[in-house]
Amino acid sequence: MKDRTKFTHLGRPKPTIATPVNPEITRASTLLFEKAEDLYRGDVRGYGRHGSDLHDALELAFNELEGGAGTSLTPSGFAACTLAILSIVKSGDHILVTDSIYGPTRDFCEKFLADMGVEAERFDPRMGSDIARLFKANTSAIISESPGSLTFEIQDLPALVAAASKQDIKVIVDNTWSGGITYNPLELGADISIHAATKYMGGHSDVLYGAVVSRTDALAKKVAKTRKFLGFHCSPDDTYQILRGFRSLHTRFAVQEQAAEELARWMDKQSYIRQVLHPALESHPDHAIWKRDFTGGGALFSAVFEPASIEAVNSFINGLKYFGIGFSYGGFESVVIHCDPQMNRKFSDGFDGPLIRFGCGLEDTEDLKADISNAAKQALNA
Ligand SMILES: Cc1ncc(COP(=O)(O)O)c(C=O)c1O
Numbered sequence: 001m002k003d004r005t006k007f008t009h010l011g012r013p014k015p016t017i018a019t020p021v022n023p024e025i026t027r028a029s030t031l032l033f034e035k036a037e038d039l040y041r042g043d044v045r046g047y048g049r050h051g052s053d054l055h056d057a058l059e060l061a062f063n064e065l066e067g068g069a070g071t072s073l074t075p076s077g078f079a080a081c082t083l084a085i086l087s088i089v090k091s092g093d094h095i096l097v098t099d100s101i102y103g104p105t106r107d108f109c110e111k112f113l114a115d116m117g118v119e120a121e122r123f124d125p126r127m128g129s130d131i132a133r134l135f136k137a138n139t140s141a142i143i144s145e146s147p148g149s150l151t152f153e154i155q156d157l158p159a160l161v162a163a164a165s166k167q168d169i170k171v172i173v174d175n176t177w178s179g180g181i182t183y184n185p186l187e188l189g190a191d192i193s194i195h196a197a198t199k200y201m202g203g204h205s206d207v208l209y210g211a212v213v214s215r216t217d218a219l220a221k222k223v224a225k226t227r228k229f230l231g232f233h234c235s236p237d238d239t240y241q242i243l244r245g246f247r248s249l250h251t252r253f254a255v256q257e258q259a260a261e262e263l264a265r266w267m268d269k270q271s272y273i274r275q276v277l278h279p280a281l282e283s284h285p286d287h288a289i290w291k292r293d294f295t296g297g298g299a300l301f302s303a304v305f306e307p308a309s310i311e312a313v314n315s316f317i318n319g320l321k322y323f324g325i326g327f328s329y330g331g332f333e334s335v336v337i338h339c340d341p342q343m344n345r346k347f348s349d350g351f352d353g354p355l356i357r358f359g360c361g362l363e364d365t366e367d368l369k370a371d372i373s374n375a376a377k378q379a380l381n382a
Pocket of ligand 1 (some may be wrong): 061076077078079081100134149174176178196197198199208209210327329
């Protein structure tokens with residue numbers, strides 16, 4: 001069965017008479033038992049935080065999406081990042097974090113974990129098997145994100161995995177950009193794949209959600225246990241929205257992925273653009289690795305503009321009619337941010353012009369191009 005078909009059917013209740021198409025939302029903290037003897041049996045849910053049939057159905061969807069052995073759901077994508085890391089890393093460990101990781105994850109490693117006695121060292125996202133040079137006896141995890149947030153470096157995951165396997169180092173990949181549709185880190189040997197389901201699965205910019213998918217049963221159990229210790233719970237209403245999002249995920253993703261690539265190729269030809277950062281472009285430094293490991297793109301890319309003042313950059317962004325000015329992506333509306341104020345890199349000198357990130361929504365691509373042209377004419381004299 002193809003994925004598009006799979007996600008319209010999986011995790012649904014078997015029709016009997018007038019059965020709803022999705023599992024129903026059950027709201028509960030207390031779960032009642034007929035007999036006191038059953039309170040502590042352990043083989044059934046005892047409390048609302050232990051989930052519901054709806055949560056089980058969504059876990060199944062993530063397992064199927066990634067080919068994973070088990071999924072732990074989290075109340076945000078960022079919580080999925082911290083849960084995955086906390087499941088593996090302990091005080092006294094050394095971890096390697098890609099220089100291009102999502103900013104809050106980098107801060108978590110370099111600030112929060114540092115206070116817990118963990119040494120977080122950044123690695124160059126383009127170093128591949130050379131990463132072995134950075135291994136120490138206490139290295140326990142490599143934290144990767146491909147492509148990198150804001151700057152879109154593709155990492156050589158098979159090379160990272162091969163190096164890590166010599167020392168039982170776990171490889172965690174933030175797989176948000178591909179939606180799990182165009183990249184399968186677990187198949188390439190990673191131990192954990194993370195999703196900020198807030199993006200494509202939510203699809204409407206109104207739910208925060210995350211998932212940690214593990215390759216092995218043992219690791220899935222470890223993550224689930226950590227999640228329980230941390231007390232993470234996902235509201236049934238949000239869980240319903242994310243499962244609902246899965247039904248149309250592939251169709252929306254296909255439109256947004258195609259729009260992003262088309263827009264990226266078009267922008268690459270505009271006079272006010274210095275460089276487009278989208279791995280599908282042949283000019284991208286990691287295009288060959290992307291072509292080898294990915295089956296497609298994502299809804300998000302960045303562009304380096306010709307040098308311009310911060311006022312001109314803000315005026316360009318303010319002049320866009322169809323791109324909402326805001327963080328995140330994967331929703332129905334295209335979004336834009338200026339990246340430079342949050343850039344924090346050790347292995348890159350930055351770019352020779354302002355970096356602006358575009359997330360494509362479901363609008364017509366020709367309208368998006370016209371919008372960018374108009375804003376560029378007014379703000380950049382293009
Ligand atoms: C790559 C990546 N990982 C994690 C997150 C965090 O997701 P959330 O906003 O659901 O906490 C984001 C959000 O932008 C992201 O882009």
